[in-house]
Amino acid sequence: QVQLVESGGGVVQPGRSLRLSCVVSGFTFSRYGMHWVRQAPGKGLEWVAIISNDGSHKYYLESVKGRFTISRDNSRNTLYLQMYSLRPEDTAVYYCANLGDPSAGLLLDYWGQGTLVTVSS
Amino acid sequence: FVMTQSPDSLAVSLGERAIINCRSSQSVLYNPNNKNYLGWYQQKPGQPPRLLLSWASTRESGVPDRFSGSGSGTDFTLTISSLQAEDVAVYYCLQYYDTLFSFGPGTKVHIK
Numbered sequence: 097q098v099q100l101v102e103s104g105g106g107v108v109q110p111g112r113s114l115r116l117s118c119v120v121s122g123f124t125f126s127r128y129g130m131h132w133v134r135q136a137p138g139k140g141l142e143w144v145a146i147i148s149n150d151g152s153h154k155y156y157l158e159s160v161k162g163r164f165t166i167s168r169d170n171s172r173n174t175l176y177l178q179m180y181s182l183r184p185e186d187t188a189v190y191y192c193a194n195l196g197d198p199s200a201g202l203l204l205d206y207w208g209q210g211t212l213v214t215v216s217s
Numbered sequence: 218f219v220m221t222q223s224p225d226s227l228a229v230s231l232g233e234r235a236i237i238n239c240r241s242s243q244s245v246l247y248n249p250n251n252k253n254y255l256g257w258y259q260q261k262p263g264q265p266p267r268l269l270l271s272w273a274s275t276r277e278s279g280v281p282d283r284f285s286g287s288g289s290g291t292d293f294t295l296t297i298s299s300l301q302a303e304d305v306a307v308y309y310c311l312q313y314y315d316t317l318f319s320f321g322p323g324t325k326v327h328i329k
Contacts, residue, residue: 131318140323141258141266141309146316155316191265198254198313205277207265 098122098206100192105211108182118175118192118208126150126170128204131195132177134188135210144190145177160186182215189213218243218312220321228329235297237324239310244290247314254314257286257295259306260323266309270295302328 189210196204253273
């Protein structure tokens with residue numbers, strides 16, 4: 097059974113940092129690139145970042161580039177999102193997801209339940 | 218890749234057809250394999266999204282056949298042929314052609 101469990105969300109002041117974690121089970125974590133997707137309250141889905149299966153390639157939404165860092169520990173089946181210089185507009189539910197490997201013709205649909213990050217003074 | 222959807226919101230009677238449009242600012246058709254790198258997601262309140270259709274028109278396992286997708290290149294359509302109460306949700310398109318994925322803004326479907 098596939099499970100993705102996010103943690104680390106909470107209330108943080110503007111300008112501060114926060115690290116999200118996502119512990120994965122039920123599939124071979126090291127085989128797949130992984131994503132973070134966020135959703136501001138009452139708003140749509142916004143793709144945030146992707147990391148390759150071995151962690152060597154990372155790509156970001158323009159508005160978080162330089163402030164957020166995606167990483168992974170394949171020995172711990174864990175995905176991370178380190179967020180620096182947080183802004184009120186970063187307030188959202190953050191989902192980790194395995195969307196497969198489109199370049200290999202494989203789409204997957206594995207999502208966590210999300211963790212809420214609130215940036216407010 | 219900027220994704221747009223229309224309409225923003227859609228009210229449909231039970232049993233009637235719902236049509237949602239999605240447009241990409243650039244083509245998501247990969248010519249070597251003739252596949253459109255576009256998916257459709259359904260999201261209900263308090264839940265993560267669920268993939269309904271991949272490659273623009275391939276239904277995922279367990280998705281009712283009243284959901285269908287069409288289109289190619291930059292213009293796509295999701296059709297719900299006979300709306301059921303459980304289809305009330307927000308629907309998103311997603312392009313995965315580019316390394317930086319991007320979602321459409323969503324279309325909210327509700328019962329008239």
